[in-house]
Amino acid sequence: MSHPVPDTLAYLAGRWTVTRALEDLSTGATGRFLGTADIQPSDDGARALLVEDxxxxxxxxxxxAGRTLRLLPRPDGTAEVTFADGRPFHDLDLRSGRWAVHHPCGRDRYEGVFTVVSPHEWRVRWRTVGPAKDHLQQSVYRRASGTRHAAS
Structure with a gap:
C-alpha cells in the first residue's frame, strides 16, 4: 500500500537513514550500502540537494560512497531530478504515493519504482538491464529520529 504525498519536495526534506541491498544478477554477487540522505531545499525553494553518504x-x-542529486520542484507538487552536474535523470511524482520511471544510460536501461510507505518511510527499487549491467538495487529510506517532517 502506498501513502499519497501532495508535495514531493516538502515530504522528502530532512535527514533519512538509507539501507540499500545490491545484487549483480549475472554473477550472484551482492553488496549493501548503509548511510544517510540529507535533502535540503535552498533558501529560495527553487531546488534541493539530495546528498547521500x-x-x-x-x-x-x-x-x-555517496552521491548528490538535484531536485527541482514544480508548482504541481512534482519534481525533476537531475544529476549533480545538471544532466537530466528522471521526473518524480509522489502524489499517488507510487511512481515508476525509466532512465536510459548508454545501452543500459534503469527501471525505477518509488513507493511512499508512510510519512516516515519510502522505498526505491532500481532494475538495470543491458549489455553492461544486470543489477537490482532496493533501498529503504527512514526518517532519522529527531528530524522534523514538513508535510506528508
Missing amino acids: GELVWAATANR
Missing part, C-alpha cells in the same frame, strides 16, 4: 560493502570490501 555512507559505506558500501561489495565483495567483502568496504569503501566510503
